Amino acid sequence: MINRFFRKDLEEKVEKLEARILETEKENDKLRKRLSKREEKKESDPAKFQETAEELKKSKNQIDALEQRITALTAEKEESSAKSSAKDYYLSKRESLELLRKIASVREEKENLISVYLPPKENIPAQYDPNGEISAYIGTIKSETGFVGFFDLNQPSAASFFAAPPFPPEEAYVKKGASFDTKAAEEIFTKKRHAAFILGHAGESYVGLATESGLIKGELIRSSVKEKHSKGGWSQKRFERLREEDIKHHTEKAGEFFSGLLEEFNGITDVIVVGGDRKTGSDIAGQRDIPTIYRQFETKPDRHCGEKLIKEIWSARWYRI
DSSP states (O other): OOOOOOHHHHHHHHHHHHHHHHHHHHHHHHHHHHHHHHHHHHHHOGGGHHHHHHHHHHHHHHHHHHHHHHHHHHHHHHHHHHHHTOOOEEEOHHHHHHHHHHHHTOBOSSSOEEEEEEOTTOOOOGGGOTTSHHHHHHHHHOOSSOEEEEEESSOTTTSOEEEEOSSOOSSOEEEEESBOOOHHHHHHHHSOOOEEEEEEOTTEEEEEEEETTEEEEEEEEEOOOOOOOOSOHHHHHHHHHHHHHHHHHHHHHHHHHHHHHHHHTTTOOOEEEEEESHHHHHHHHOSOSSOEEEOOOSOOOOTTOHHHHHHHHTOEEEEEO
16 A cells, blocks of 8 residues: 655665775776786796786686676665655545554554654654664654654564654654554544644745634635746846745735634634745744644645645655555
8 A cells, every 4th residue: 555665765875886886897897907917918928827827816706706796786776776766655634544543453462563653853762763763764754743653673564654644743652562552643633623724835825724624714815926037137136126025015915814814713723834835834824822834735726725735734644664
């Protein structure tokens, strides 16, 4: 269902392997040139035949070893390249809950299963991750909503999943046992909460309020913003200044609507979700005492994007080892 290896680490490994293969091939070429010169020397100096023959034998052995090493490195590179092409997936709220039910059904005779919940910028305690493997997984997803993971320490590839959840876990929590503890993960998706959201883009932003059940109110805010100019010189600088003024006008207009939305539903907003262009969205949101998170979305702003955007807000990106 889900198949994801840690692309960044593997791509770096492929680059290192390519560099090592190149160095080994250069060393091999140097040995071949030395071998060729010794072959010529052997024929021109019969008196040193035995000495030269021993040097030739040694050089040929070195070349054989290097060629075997090149073959091994190339195979390792190809394997790493194949792994690095694996994909991760967005799963909707419904699909994520279905996966969590399957994860919860896993049982082990021994306590080899570890459940991990971490708010943003927190890491797993060292006693649960002595080899640093789970910390490495956390580093691959660059999540601003924290980390949820379920790991089989005995057979990682059999039943090990982790995710960037739609909202951060409320507290850091790690449990080791004969089954996975998925209750807190399920609550992230099902907890009743009001999320104000902004999909910010220059000249066109969608602003609204929703719960886990669907859209309450949403509005597309449009303003005239000049397209980017690339001719250079004084004309470009003046054009960029005018464009910045247009964007500022747009964020102020959308910000007024957003403030009005929060006042209309006074006191019930639990979280603000900012997507799209980060600066534009953050300027529209302004400084609030409400927790704010940033998410990347595939949805683009238009008059009818509300319901689609809500599904993305309550979705999660899942990975399987």
